[in-house]
Amino acid sequence: MDYYVGNGIITLMVVLLVRKIFQAFKEAVWRPYALTRFFKKQGIAGPPYSGSVDKIKRLRMAAARIVLDTNSHDIVPRVSPHFHKWSSQYGKIFLYWEGQPRLIISDPELAKEILSSKFWFYKKPFFSHRIEMFSGKGVASLNGSDWQRHRKILNPAFSMDKLKLMVDTMATSTISMLEEWTSQAKEGSKTIEMMEELEKLTSEIIGHAGFGISYEMGKEAFHAQKMIQRLALGSHATSYIPGNQYLPTASNRQLWKLDKKLRSTLRGIVERRLDSKESNNLQFPYGDDLVGILIAHLKSNEPADTSYKLTMDEIVEECKTFVFTGHDTISKLLTWSIFMLSSNPEWQAKLREEVLRECGMKIPDADMLSKLKLMHMFFLEVLRLYSPVVMIMRQASEDMKLGSLTIPKHTRVVLPILMIHHDKDYWGEDANEFNPLRFKDGISKASKCPNAFLSFIAGPRVCIGQNFAMLEARTVISVILQRFSLSLSPEYKHTPISYFILQPQSGLPVIVKPLNV
Numbered sequence: 001m002d003y004y005v006g007n008g009i010i011t012l013m014v015v016l017l018v019r020k021i022f023q024a025f026k027e028a029v030w031r032p033y034a035l036t037r038f039f040k041k042q043g044i045a046g047p048p049y050s051g052s053v054d055k056i057k058r059l060r061m062a063a064a065r066i067v068l069d070t071n072s073h074d075i076v077p078r079v080s081p082h083f084h085k086w087s088s089q090y091g092k093i094f095l096y097w098e099g100q101p102r103l104i105i106s107d108p109e110l111a112k113e114i115l116s117s118k119f120w121f122y123k124k125p126f127f128s129h130r131i132e133m134f135s136g137k138g139v140a141s142l143n144g145s146d147w148q149r150h151r152k153i154l155n156p157a158f159s160m161d162k163l164k165l166m167v168d169t170m171a172t173s174t175i176s177m178l179e180e181w182t183s184q185a186k187e188g189s190k191t192i193e194m195m196e197e198l199e200k201l202t203s204e205i206i207g208h209a210g211f212g213i214s215y216e217m218g219k220e221a222f223h224a225q226k227m228i229q230r231l232a233l234g235s236h237a238t239s240y241i242p243g244n245q246y247l248p249t250a251s252n253r254q255l256w257k258l259d260k261k262l263r264s265t266l267r268g269i270v271e272r273r274l275d276s277k278e279s280n281n282l283q284f285p286y287g288d289d290l291v292g293i294l295i296a297h298l299k300s301n302e303p304a305d306t307s308y309k310l311t312m313d314e315i316v317e318e319c320k321t322f323v324f325t326g327h328d329t330i331s332k333l334l335t336w337s338i339f340m341l342s343s344n345p346e347w348q349a350k351l352r353e354e355v356l357r358e359c360g361m362k363i364p365d366a367d368m369l370s371k372l373k374l375m376h377m378f379f380l381e382v383l384r385l386y387s388p389v390v391m392i393m394r395q396a397s398e399d400m401k402l403g404s405l406t407i408p409k410h411t412r413v414v415l416p417i418l419m420i421h422h423d424k425d426y427w428g429e430d431a432n433e434f435n436p437l438r439f440k441d442g443i444s445k446a447s448k449c450p451n452a453f454l455s456f457i458a459g460p461r462v463c464i465g466q467n468f469a470m471l472e473a474r475t476v477i478s479v480i481l482q483r484f485s486l487s488l489s490p491e492y493k494h495t496p497i498s499y500f501i502l503q504p505q506s507g508l509p510v511i512v513k514p515l516n517v
């Protein structure tokens with residue numbers, strides 16, 4: 001009997017081993033060969049599969065050592081050196097390998113076709129457990145009916161009427177930051193590390209506006225989220241070993257601890273709100289901010305209670321999503337805006353003049369802000385040249401037609417937003433120059449191709465926080481320009497880099513000077 005059992009186990013192990021070897025061969029040899037051939041027949045080329053991940057690492061490391069001239073906005077070779085190199089060799093559409101095969105598409109018309117696809121033909125791919133740890137398993141990463149349910153619940157939190165009421169909170173938080181600057185600028189001016197300062201400000205604003213808490217109360221959550229992001233991106237960049245997120249390595253243990261901390265802090269915020277029910281608001285008894293709206297959809301234990309409901313875990317994950325999306329992108333838009341104002345005195349003067357004309361020294365409200373036309377063009381140009389999200393990815397859920405191409409099921413498609421934004425074919429010979437006036441007749445007329453501006457993407461999954469971000473950016477910059485002048489510190493090194501979001505590699509030191517001094 002033992003003999004038969006022993007033989008059976010050995011046979012099973014051999015079968016499993018052969019299957020594993022076969023799968024590994026299929027993934028590592030057959031699939032790259034077959035896919036490369038498949039695309040080659042359609043006229044799509046790309047760099048060789050073998051050694052591709054190392055090549056990307058080497059290109060990135062070399063690019064990270066370059067310091068650009070402060071007036072140069074030709075940043076794609078530094079931020080995405082591999083895209084830059086390969087697009088000049090293989091054209092606007094090419095295939096490359098980074099763990100999996102990826103098809104780069106830098107044609108705005110095809111990008112539009114992908115982004116407007118309704119029936120989940122192009123879905124969000126699963127990135128990695130580590131990325132979800134800081135970005136949350138919320139509306140930004142879901143697909144299908146789950147995404148529809150979350151998006152429908154969240155849309156009311158971003159209605160323009162609601163956003164307008166947040167301007168006061170945005171301005172008040174900015175003013176208290178500026179009071180700090182004034183008290184520090186005792187000798188007439190002060191150098192401020194602007195990227196850190198703006199991360200704190202935008203955390204405070206989303207904390208107040210979305211969660212009804214102060215920065216001090218939300219500090220632990222924001223700090224844990226930031227630490228997870230740093231650790232997760234560090235380890236993600238250096239390893240592609242499947243399943244290694246479950247190994248109890250030192251960095252994994254630290255990540256698990258931080259994740260637990262982040263989740264428990266957010267859960268605490270939600271539970272405190274649950275305890276503060278107000279019976280006179282029938283539609284949103286827990287408040288009509290982001291957390292209040294999410295809680296109003298908390299699934300009760302009644303079996304019939306299924307439509308448009310969220311579980312407690314889903315609410316916590318959604319809060320995580322907004323801790324991330326609600327401040328990281330917008331703080332970098334503000335960082336690059338301050339960089340542009342500090343290095344372009346003429347534009348700083350123009351925008352200050354417009355702010356003083358429309359708002360005087362008053363705390364701006366939504367109506368005043370809507371009159372800042374030059375400032376709107378300025379932000380569009382900053383977003384074009386320094387788009388905080390440099391690329392997005394989708395995955396074909398079945399064999400698809402895209403223009404004249406056939407895209408096989410499971411192919412990951414990359415839309416390189418930053419590279420499209422710097423492409424001379426769409427934006428003209430001055431594509432790398434700072435010229436907000438190119439937007440004077442609106443976004444669609446600013447380039448040769450009406451869909452070439454993609455900072456917030458387009459289609460059903462367009463950024464839900466786009467209006468929130470633009471209102472916050474106008475408020476913060478208006479209040480700063482009313483009270484301070486800005487100039488770039490000689491310490492600044494122009495080194496844009498993408499750590500998930502585009503940012504200056506070594507921060508942004510800026511000299512601030514109160515205007516009445």
Ligand code: HEM
Pocket residue numbers: 139140141151321322325326327329330333387388389392393454455456457460461462463464465466468469
């Ligand atoms: C300058 C600021 C911002 C930029 C450039 C930006 C950019 C983007 C982009 C490119 C996407 C699409 C990602 C993809 O589909 O892969 C996106 C989605 C999203 N953004 Fe933003 N965003 C900004 C601000 C915000 C803010 C302030 C919030 C929240 C308060 C926010 C919340 C979201 C959410 C929840 C999604 C996912 C939407 C969905 O899939 O239905 N964003 N954003």
